[in-house]
Amino acid sequence: MSGLFKGRTWWKRTDLKKRYDVVIIGGGGHGCATAYYLAKNFGITNVAVLEKNYIGAGGTGRNTTIIRSNYRTPEGIRFYERSMELFRGLSQELDINMMLSKLGHFTLAHTDSSVRVQRERGETNRLLGVDSRLIGVEEIRELCPELNLSRDVAFPIQAALYHPPGSVLRHDAVVWGYATGAYHRGVELHQGVEVTGIRKDSTGKCVGVETNEGPIDAGVVISAVAGWTTSVCDMAGVRTPITNHPLQAFVTEPVKPMLHKILVSASLHVYVSQTDRGEFLIGSEIEPYTTFNLRSTFTFTQHSSANALDLVPQLARLKIMRQWTGYCDMTPDYSPIMGETGVENFYLDAGWGTWGFKATAVCGETMAQMAATQKTPDLIAPFRLSRFADEQLVPEKAAASVSH
């Protein structure tokens, strides 16, 4: 038995070459997806993904796996909807079971102003063909009888934005699927290789990277390091508005299937879903101040349990099994920062905050297109770094601030 898995890794490491057409920094979902689509859509396979830790060590392996496209701005909705489209066929395409469960997603409104915001989101969503609408308490009760709709709580539920396509899927499988898909098409994956510098020529153009295993030349360098973006941008001399705030989550012991919807409450700062394994997965807001400390805190456990119990009081006797934390690279408008950086041939895929897992597929597709064509795809043009200087923000706080 013990020999069964020996040597059966999904990808093998080869020696680092001196030059690649594209070097991708960061072996999270975004980096691996970009490599996959470079190979699949453009036949570009002289590509290396450099990961200082292991594949999926960052936010990719720590998120609460919710995907949805019921955002607020047309730019955001279009972008995340493309990701949903790609996710739907992905288990087949990559031949790995991502266990996509289309549970349906509720954004609960407890106040008049929240009802207004959810209605606006629903209208904009439908204009762009996304299944999403405001529903009242009666319909909520029918769809999700487990939810506490009592008026005897501090903030009774008044309505919900209902987004039937909202789903959860297995985050590890997403990154492993893209990584193996890229590997089988000839892309190299290098774990344990840390980028320590961005190399430029005398004109300021990016020509490669420094690593703990020596310098590498590259036609294009893509930084897809989410919570580590500031450190890589510092190497390139690129400044961004990003600040790091950690986000925590926890799971309870597993029980029989009971809750069949994804519940999110902006007013209570909490969200709850039940995983296919039966665990209740509970998340909340980011920590309110910048920190690079990934320690879990008791305050979080306390507050999010209390708020989760307001929504689903039946959870009261469940034990908490695990709690963890991940970096979130927050932006002022809760939208990502993608594309050109001002340094030629150095592109950014960043600003993923608490919302980047659902974008994994579309980021791979668009960043691959960007690297292959050297032109900014329309879908990501609104997310350019220069939007801050131009005062053309893409405000998604209303749709992304409860962190999922």
Place this chain on the structure above:
Amino acid sequence: MSHFSIRCPNCGPRACSEFSYNGEVRPLADPDASEEAEIARLWLRRNVTGLQRERWFHAAGCRRFVTITRDTRTNLIVAQPGEPAGDVAKHA
């Protein structure tokens, strides 16, 4: 939230949860600054891993702003309000 306490000059040592975070200290507005410098001041952040000079607002207390130095790796406060800033990197 980690538990650290900020020594408010008006109220004494209080839990950081009484304060709201106002971010890293930024250069003051300069009416003669170039547009580029003004955009940087408004939008760009150092997001430092290490010692950071930062502002907190005592929302649940005297409602004054205080400035401290905190190590963002450990959340230990290196300089409480009124104490010398310590060895913090200056704004670009």
